[in-house]
Amino acid sequence: ASKRNGRDRYAVFDPAMYADVLREARVRTELERAVAEEQFFVLYQPIVDMPSGRPTGVEALVRWRHPTDGVLGPDTFIPYAEESGLIVPLGRWVLRQACDQLAEWRRELPSARELHMSVNLSARQFQNPNLVEEVADAVSRSGIEPSCLVLEITETTLMRDSDVVLAALHGLRRLGVRVAVDDFGSGYSSLGYLKRFPVDILKIDRSFVQGEEDADAATLTEAVIGIGRALRLQTVAEGVETSAQWSTLRELGCDLGQGFYFARPSEADVIARLLAGDMPSVALLDAG
């Protein structure tokens, strides 16, 4: 019996699980330091006008230049940043970077005068009572017009703690910034939410966009574009990777597109060259 107990006890101290706990603790400590030392940088991915393939905006996507592990994508650290609350200072930093960058492009590049900037907000940021104030601050110190800022929030965030989110969205709307529902269709929101929440843009989840061979996915994409049209919301297709997807979406009347086919998330100087026309995107080359 004691042998069995021994084995059971051993199972509790599963080394793999222990390693996970250690790793999590390490990430959390490192993240705190990373926020203090600003070890982050922002990449920008063009969002293009569907008919022409020309960029009308960019989405800011954060990266962590980890001191020993190289460049880390948001999926590896945003969940920890949310859990620990560090997403609040990190998100504020990203927002300021993005607004300042947009101000610079709009000032210096004639082709960027109408450019929009999209920034992701996570659920945890809506619990920050100063959110609206911080957005107002980032906008005013950069000198951009509020209407060229788009804040992206996922369906899941809309559903969670919806009164708090609703109040914040009204505050953001009063500022004049626009709101996009990110990954639309991937969660469980009821369409009623679209009426209740003041949103301007629907970003169609890439699982629909990429399911070309899948008749259901194509039907759902078409349905979402129809909902967007009915509610006078702009539609953006996420994850466009092929020219076939581009033409299908164009025919369906999707307003905007984003994806590796047009351009990958890129450093600000690469985006500036793309905007200046020194470096046409694949889609522009394809369109001739």
Ligand code: C2E
């Ligand atoms: P998201 O907001 O849905 O951003 C789009 C993600 O799809 C980005 O991943 C982008 O690189 C990727 N993507 C774009 N085009 C394609 C494509 O054609 N094919 C494929 N397979 N992927 C494509 P990324 O940069 O790894 O970001 C992942 C998620 O992390 C974002 O999803 C967003 O939810 C979150 N995130 C990124 N930056 C921030 C931030 O500053 N704050 C917060 N709260 N979340 C962020």
Ligand code: MG
């Ligand atoms: Mg997004």
Ligand code: MG
């Ligand atoms: Mg998305």
Ligand code: MG
């Ligand atoms: Mg996503």
